[in-house]
Amino acid sequence: MWPKALFLFVSLGVSASALDTLVGNLLPENDDQKIADLEYVRHKLNAYRSQEGRESQVGCNPVGNAPISNIQVLPTPPIWRDLANVEGQESQALPTPPIWRDYEKKNMTVGLRFVWPLFPFKLPSWMDIPESSKGDGPEKKNMTRPPWQDTPMESKINEAVSEYLYDGDIVLTPHQVDHLFSRSKRQASKAFFPKTHWLLNESFISYFFDKSLPPHVRNKIRAAINFWEQNTCVRFKENGDGQPKIRFYRGAGCFSNVGKIWTAKEQDLSIGKRCEHFGIIAHEIAHALGFYHEQSRYDRDQYLSLNLWNVKRQAISNFRKETPETNINYDLPYDFGSDMHYSEEGFAINKMRPVMVARDSLHQHTMGQRIAPSFLDVLMMNKHYQCLGRCNSANTVCHNGGYSNPNDCSKCICPWGFGGDHCDRRDFGDNGCGEELKADKEWRHLEARVGDRRVKDRHDHCHWHITANDGKKVQIHVEEISGPRSHACFWNNVEFKMKADMRSSGYRMCSNGHGKGRRLLSEGNLAVVSAYARTVQKFKISYRSIEIESVDSEFRNKEKDDDRRMVQLCRVLSRPGHDFRKFSVGNRQTLLDIPKSKVLRIHEEVVKFFKEHYSSDVQIPNSNVKPKVFEQHYYGPEETGCRVNVVPVKNERSLAVKFVLQHCVSHSEINRICSFFDQYT
Incomplete structure (x- = not known):
C-alpha cells in the first residue's frame, strides 16, 4: 500500500501579481487592454479549474475512483514541519547531508533538482547546492548537458504562465472563455468555433515579427509557414496589410490563439526560448489556423486512459474532452503521432509515470512527436479549409x-x-538512404544507422519497405534500438508501420526499453520501417514472412483431432443463429477469402468486436459493456433428442468424468469447493 501522503494534491501556482508583471512586460507598449483581457481569462480559467478539479474522477487511483475533493488531506508530517521551521536560519541549524559533502569534494557542476509537489514550503537554505560544488571555467563547460537530457515540452515550458492558458498552450479571448465554459451554451459551441476560420476568399494571412525575435528564429518560423503553404491551400504574407495580423514574438513560452480573432487588429503567437523547434512552431501555427489538441477529441477514451491522480488539481482541466458538438474530426482516425498530441507525461507530477496511457501499448511512445505535422494533420487541415475541392476534376x-x-x-x-x-x-529519404527488402520464410537481418553526432535543426529520415508475397504477412523482431532516450522520443526514433492503412502513424521507439524483444506482425504484406534522427539513431531488426496458409494448415490439423471434432460437432448441431454456433478455428476461408469478397479488413472487424463486447477493469479497458443475456439455450426442442454416431480418426478408449463448478476466479472463499482446488494449483 502506498503512503496516503503520496495522493495529497497541493497547488503550487505563481502569484497573480508576478504573472501580471511577467505578461505585461511581454506585450508591446504595455497594452492595458490586452493585460485586462488576459486577467479576465485567467480569472475565468481558475474558476473553471477549481470546479473541474472538484468534479473530476481520478482514473487509476490506488485509493479508489473517488473525486479529488474526497481525498483526505493529511497533516504535514513532523519532519517537514521541522524543516519548515528552520527556514531563514543559519545553514548550521541542520548538518549538510553527506551527498552534498561528496559533491563539494568532487568540485563538480551538479544538475540535480529537487521537486516537492506535495508540500508548499520554500526549501531551507541547507538544501541549496554549495557554491564550491558549482565549478567554474573549463570544468563547467565540460559538464554541458546534451540536448536530449532537456527535452522541450510545451506543458513544461509554459509553467510560468500556465494560469493564463487553456489546454497548456492556448490563449483564449474573453468572448471564447465565456462561450466555452458557459454550461448553458456548451451545446451551441459548434456554431461558434467554426468562426475561427480564416476566410478562403482572403488571399493571405498577414504576419510580422516582433523585434524581440532573433534572425535565426525568424527563419525557423518561415520554414514552418512554408510547410503549411506547400501542403495546403492556406497562404501567408510577411508584413501584409490584412487584419488581424499574427504577431510572432518571443514571449514566456510557446502559445497561440485558436483561429482568427475577428475583433482584433493583431493576435499574438509566442515562440519563446526552448520553443525554437520546427515541430513546436508548426504546432503553434496550427492552433492559429484553428486546431485544438488531438487528445481533446471527443472519441479519445477509445484510445487513451488517463492517470489523473498524477496531475496537479489545477492542471486537470487541460484534459477536458470536447464533445461532438464542439469537435469536428472529419471522419479521420485518431492519430497518436499527430503534431497536435501531447506526450504521455504532459502535466505529470511524477514524470516517470505516464498521465496518458495508450490502450494499444505499442503506441505509448508515439504520442508527443514534434518532427513535423503528421500526414493526418495535413489532411485534416486541407479538409478544414476545403482545399481538396480544388482537385475534384483531376484524374490523379x-x-x-x-x-x-x-x-x-x-x-x-x-x-x-x-x-x-x-x-x-x-520515400528515398536523405541522401537516398533506405532500401527495398524482400521477406521470405527465413529470418533476415537489417542493421542501420541514421544521422551523426551533430545536433541538427531538422530530422534526417530514412525508410525501408519490407514486402512479403501476396497472402503472407511480415513479421519483425526488434533486436536493438540505440540512441538518446528522451521524452516522446523527441530527438530520435524508429517507426514501424504495420497496419494496412498507411495513413496512420506507426509504432515509435527510441531505446531498448521501448521495444527490444518485441515481435510485430503486419496486417498486409507490407511493413514500413522509418528512422528519424536529429543526432544518431541506430537499430537492428530481423524480419521474415508468415503465411496466412499456416493458420489454415493449423485448421486442417484440427480436423484430425477427435476432441476438436467433437467440439465442432456440438457447435454445428446447436440452434441455428445462436452465438455458440458462430465461433470456431480460423482458416483461410474466414481470414482471407471471405474478407476479400466482402471488402472487409479482418483486423479492424476483430478490434470492433472486442470493443463492443469485451470489458474489464484490470487487463483490458473497462467500457461498461452490459453482459449479453442469452434468452435461448444452445439447443432447442428440434436440436435435442437426436443421436449422432461419430467415426473417430483414431481408435482409442477414454473415460471423461466432468463436474460442473462455479468459476474459481475471485470466488475461492473458505468452504467453497474452489478453495480445495486452489490448495493444489
Whole structure:
C-alpha cells in the first residue's frame, strides 16, 4: 500500500501579481487592454479549474475512483514541519547531508533538482547546492548537458504562465472563455468555433515579427509557414496589410490563439526560448489556423486512459474532452503521432509515470512527436479549409492513402514513408538512404544507422519497405534500438508501420526499453520501417514472412483431432443463429477469402468486436459493456433428442468424468469447493 501522503494534491501556482508583471512586460507598449483581457481569462480559467478539479474522477487511483475533493488531506508530517521551521536560519541549524559533502569534494557542476509537489514550503537554505560544488571555467563547460537530457515540452515550458492558458498552450479571448465554459451554451459551441476560420476568399494571412525575435528564429518560423503553404491551400504574407495580423514574438513560452480573432487588429503567437523547434512552431501555427489538441477529441477514451491522480488539481482541466458538438474530426482516425498530441507525461507530477496511457501499448511512445505535422494533420487541415475541392476534376490516382496536392493536382501528398508523384514508391529519404527488402520464410537481418553526432535543426529520415508475397504477412523482431532516450522520443526514433492503412502513424521507439524483444506482425504484406534522427539513431531488426496458409494448415490439423471434432460437432448441431454456433478455428476461408469478397479488413472487424463486447477493469479497458443475456439455450426442442454416431480418426478408449463448478476466479472463499482446488494449483 502506498503512503496516503503520496495522493495529497497541493497547488503550487505563481502569484497573480508576478504573472501580471511577467505578461505585461511581454506585450508591446504595455497594452492595458490586452493585460485586462488576459486577467479576465485567467480569472475565468481558475474558476473553471477549481470546479473541474472538484468534479473530476481520478482514473487509476490506488485509493479508489473517488473525486479529488474526497481525498483526505493529511497533516504535514513532523519532519517537514521541522524543516519548515528552520527556514531563514543559519545553514548550521541542520548538518549538510553527506551527498552534498561528496559533491563539494568532487568540485563538480551538479544538475540535480529537487521537486516537492506535495508540500508548499520554500526549501531551507541547507538544501541549496554549495557554491564550491558549482565549478567554474573549463570544468563547467565540460559538464554541458546534451540536448536530449532537456527535452522541450510545451506543458513544461509554459509553467510560468500556465494560469493564463487553456489546454497548456492556448490563449483564449474573453468572448471564447465565456462561450466555452458557459454550461448553458456548451451545446451551441459548434456554431461558434467554426468562426475561427480564416476566410478562403482572403488571399493571405498577414504576419510580422516582433523585434524581440532573433534572425535565426525568424527563419525557423518561415520554414514552418512554408510547410503549411506547400501542403495546403492556406497562404501567408510577411508584413501584409490584412487584419488581424499574427504577431510572432518571443514571449514566456510557446502559445497561440485558436483561429482568427475577428475583433482584433493583431493576435499574438509566442515562440519563446526552448520553443525554437520546427515541430513546436508548426504546432503553434496550427492552433492559429484553428486546431485544438488531438487528445481533446471527443472519441479519445477509445484510445487513451488517463492517470489523473498524477496531475496537479489545477492542471486537470487541460484534459477536458470536447464533445461532438464542439469537435469536428472529419471522419479521420485518431492519430497518436499527430503534431497536435501531447506526450504521455504532459502535466505529470511524477514524470516517470505516464498521465496518458495508450490502450494499444505499442503506441505509448508515439504520442508527443514534434518532427513535423503528421500526414493526418495535413489532411485534416486541407479538409478544414476545403482545399481538396480544388482537385475534384483531376484524374490523379494516388496510392497507399495519398491524395491530390491542392497546389498541384497532378501530384499527390503521401503518407510518411512513401514518395513519388503518386505515392507508389518508397520515400528515398536523405541522401537516398533506405532500401527495398524482400521477406521470405527465413529470418533476415537489417542493421542501420541514421544521422551523426551533430545536433541538427531538422530530422534526417530514412525508410525501408519490407514486402512479403501476396497472402503472407511480415513479421519483425526488434533486436536493438540505440540512441538518446528522451521524452516522446523527441530527438530520435524508429517507426514501424504495420497496419494496412498507411495513413496512420506507426509504432515509435527510441531505446531498448521501448521495444527490444518485441515481435510485430503486419496486417498486409507490407511493413514500413522509418528512422528519424536529429543526432544518431541506430537499430537492428530481423524480419521474415508468415503465411496466412499456416493458420489454415493449423485448421486442417484440427480436423484430425477427435476432441476438436467433437467440439465442432456440438457447435454445428446447436440452434441455428445462436452465438455458440458462430465461433470456431480460423482458416483461410474466414481470414482471407471471405474478407476479400466482402471488402472487409479482418483486423479492424476483430478490434470492433472486442470493443463492443469485451470489458474489464484490470487487463483490458473497462467500457461498461452490459453482459449479453442469452434468452435461448444452445439447443432447442428440434436440436435435442437426436443421436449422432461419430467415426473417430483414431481408435482409442477414454473415460471423461466432468463436474460442473462455479468459476474459481475471485470466488475461492473458505468452504467453497474452489478453495480445495486452489490448495493444489
